[in-house]
Amino acid sequence: MDPQQLWLTPDRPRRGRRPAFSREAVTAAAVELADAEGLDAVTMRRVAAQVGAGVMSLYSYAPDKETLVDLMVDRVNGELPVTGALSGDWRTDLKAVAHHQRALMLRHPWLPAALSTHRSLGPHALAFLEHALAALRPTGLDGAAKLEVFSLLTGFVASHVSHELTRATTAKSPDRAAAEARYLTTVAADGHHPELARALAAPGRPLTPEATFTRFLDRLVDGLDTAP
CATH class of the missing domain: 1.10.357.10 (Tetracycline Repressor, domain 2)
Known part of the structure; x- marks a missing residue:
């Protein structure tokens, strides 16, 4: 997926009824699954079951597993500290x-x-x-x-x-x-x-x-x- 489209496009609901989940929820579910069972366990079907959604509805947030893994990697990177003062050494x-x-x-x-x-x-x-x-x-x-x-x-x-x-x-x-x-x-x-x-x-x-x-x-x- 085009990184500009993935990272610079807001995660906003589509027209119509507001969805019951978000890109954030989908990614969090995938990370939880990978932490418990490994990356091979992460499939669109398993993640959909985790968030209580239909498989097809996930594709508007992550069109394929490769994109989903990109989202997962960035989510866990959010745990890394980036604001601490540097020593200069x-x-x-x-x-x-x-x-x-x-x-x-x-x-x-x-x-x-x-x-x-x-x-x-x-x-x-x-x-x-x-x-x-x-x-x-x-x-x-x-x-x-x-x-x-x-x-x-x-x-x-x-x-x-x-x-x-x-x-x-x-x-x-x-x-x-x-x-x-x-x-x-x-x-x-x-x-x-x-x-x-x-x-x-x-x-x-x-x-x-x-x-x-x-x-x-x-x-x-x-x-x-x-x-x-």
Whole structure:
């Protein structure tokens, strides 16, 4: 659907009897369904049942599922903070942007997959983009480079959260983890993998999801080159 028509056309009732629901209600129902059962569960028929409407009546608000997902993505983007004061330290502020994105994706586990195919241009997404670009102002990067940094950051967060969610649902059994540890110890001691041996001998680090995400994020953001 044409983004100008989708985002700049008011959600006003059609002529005749006032409808019993709105684009907002349709989108909220779809988000609720996706949060509970995943994005594949979101069909026009299921959403219509959620709002108590006929399937055909939904098409005046979202002509297809692709448009409905665009609406869903922008709705949840409205949960992201966009008004807080920035510190002026662009790395600190950019890391805060990423932590907010991760929290949002963990609340809505379908979002990383949706972002892989939907470039949201809705008002909430653009407001958060504006906030992120403001965080990058001290870098002196040009506009195109700032957009690339934001895209890189969002892609990293979505990929990491997808992996995080997968690990949470397919955790290895203690026996499997122990067997893998024994195998790697044996391989590292064979003399053919000295780099692996040194890596495994290094002190361990906290493996909680939050700590792991923060370490990876630090490596990404601290390593960004902002030279012209």
